[in-house]
Amino acid sequence: MSDNPRYGTKQPFALHGLHVMRLSGRDAVAFAQAQFMNDVTALAPGYWQWNGWLDPKGRVQALFQLLRIDAETLLAVTASPVDVLAPALRRFVFRSKVAIDLPDLPVAGVFARGREAADDRIASEGDVLELDLSGDAGERTLLLGVEAPADPAAEQEWSVLDLRHGWPGIPDAHLDAWTPQQLSLQRFAAFSVRKGCYPGQEIVARTHFLGRAKREAVLFELVHGELPDGPLHGPEGATATPMARAGNWCLAVASCERPSGDWTSGNAVLVERPLADGRAKAGTSVS
Numbered sequence: 565m566s567d568n569p570r571y572g573t574k575q576p577f578a579l580h581g582l583h584v585m586r587l588s589g590r591d592a593v594a595f596a597q598a599q600f601m602n603d604v605t606a607l608a609p610g611y612w613q614w615n616g617w618l619d620p621k622g623r624v625q626a627l628f629q630l631l632r633i634d635a636e637t638l639l640a641v642t643a644s645p646v647d648v649l650a651p652a653l654r655r656f657v658f659r660s661k662v663a664i665d666l667p668d669l670p671v672a673g674v675f676a677r678g679r680e681a682a683d684d685r686i687a688s689e690g691d692v693l694e695l696d697l698s699g700d701a702g703e704r705t706l707l708l709g710v711e712a713p714a715d716p717a718a719e720q721e722w723s724v725l726d727l728r729h730g731w732p733g734i735p736d737a738h739l740d741a742w743t744p745q746q747l748s749l750q751r752f753a754a755f756s757v758r759k760g761c762y763p764g765q766e767i768v769a770r771t772h773f774l775g776r777a778k779r780e781a782v783l784f785e786l787v788h789g790e791l792p793d794g795p796l797h798g799p800e801g802a803t804a805t806p807m808a809r810a811g812n813w814c815l816a817v818a819s820c821e822r823p824s825g826d827w828t829s830g831n832a833v834l835v836e837r838p839l840a841d842g843r844a845k846a847g848t849s850v851s
Contacts, residue, residue, distance in 0.1 A: 570678060576672045577719060578670065578672050578712045579671045579719055581719065581734070582641055582735075583646040584667055584671065585646045585649060585664065586637065586639055587637070587662055587664055588638075588663050589660075589661045589663050590662075591660040591662045592636050592637065593632070593636075595662045596638055597762075598656075599763065601616050601768065602759075603759040610632070611632060612630060612632070612684055612686055612695055613630055613753075614627075614731075615628055617653070618762070621764060622771075623739075624744060625649075626649050627642065627732065628642035629641045629706070631686055639708070641695075643733050650664050650665070650666055669708055669709055670708075670711050670712070671706070671707070671710075672707040672710040673697075673704055673706055673719075675702065676705060677698050677703040677704075677705060681694035681705060692707060692708065692710055693707070699725070700840040720810055720811055723735065724813050727808055727813045728783065730781055732808040734810060737807055739808075741805075743767060745771050745777035747781050747807075748780045755768060776820070777820070781817060783814075783815055783836065783838070784834040785834060785835055786834050787833050787834065788831070788833040789833060791806075791809050791814055792806070792830055794830075796816060796818075796829050797827060797829060798822060798827045799824070802818065802822045804817065804818035814834070
């Protein structure tokens, strides 16, 4: 696969922090529709969407790319611990005809755009699936079913590109204190407020219809020192809470109305950077 000319001179590398969970069976789509925060029934076979799972208080428990393979099969690609996520979801299966398992499907990436995968359309070549995750900050393709060599630097850069686009679903992120709007997931059309009940839907819908969230995801770049574990302190007493870090970048949750200027934490100095666009999929919207 590494010699495949479809990626030019770019070589795939393993993404050890991402894992695949499979939902299969007659009721797989209905089960996912009732549990996940985006509109799964709007997803046609051969396409994918941003999605996630919330607790009843609307706090994010997991984020993933959800692929609809056929009428009865879904795949979720996530950085969340699947050995915890899968058993947690099984508790809600009851009499539904759905199996939730963890297939032995390696995940890799390449910093190039595939020839077939585009926007939210899945491309397949033999047993390999491709998703286009390109955005304004760079081109890249997610590969399922590819055994690729380890490249820690490339894997870190992959997470950096996630953060630069505002996607917090990377390994070791701390998501469970925040609602989808506080993580600015409307930028990815990753949740629905009209599709009907799912865990946390009432909180999400109330925030949407009664006014915007007071906090949002903010991108910071480290310019001095080391990335801190604790809160960031900005001008005029403003604070921000980091929830995902990679390289010299972090995504934090901060007030939507904040002063401009440098942010600090210990010996660290960080500056706010604009989030890159281009990651929302065509044909999707927060609805």
